[in-house]
Amino acid sequence: MTTSNAATGIVELPLGTEEEFAQLVAELVTDEAPRLFALVEEHGERVDGWILAWGMAFEDHVEIVGVDGGMRGSFPSVQRARWALSRRVKVRLVWVDTVAPLRPRSPSESAPEA
Secondary structure: OOEEOOOOOOEEOOOOOHHHHHHHHHHHHHHHOOEEEEEEEEEOOOOEEEEEEEEEEOOOOEEEEEOOOOOEEEEOOHHHHHHHHOOOOEEEEEEHHHOOOOOOOOHHHOOOOO
């Protein structure tokens, strides 16, 4: 199936079969996905800790969202986000992709299927 852009007159051809296009899109998402991290507030000397915010590190900036929904921020780097949150409390940076799961997910915690 071909489509034509009426404004430019350019004929657009599909990029392969549905399966090939799905693979191309999956590769795009994998290549462009932000790196996920948590900013964890530490209490005392390893006495306790909790997640303060989740973050996404893009190539040129970082976005964070507080777990309570009341905080959002955009920063030029992960270090700058950590610094901003650690001005009053001790904050640890934890990259999600470097943490081994402690337990397998139960079926109710699994991600929904597309």
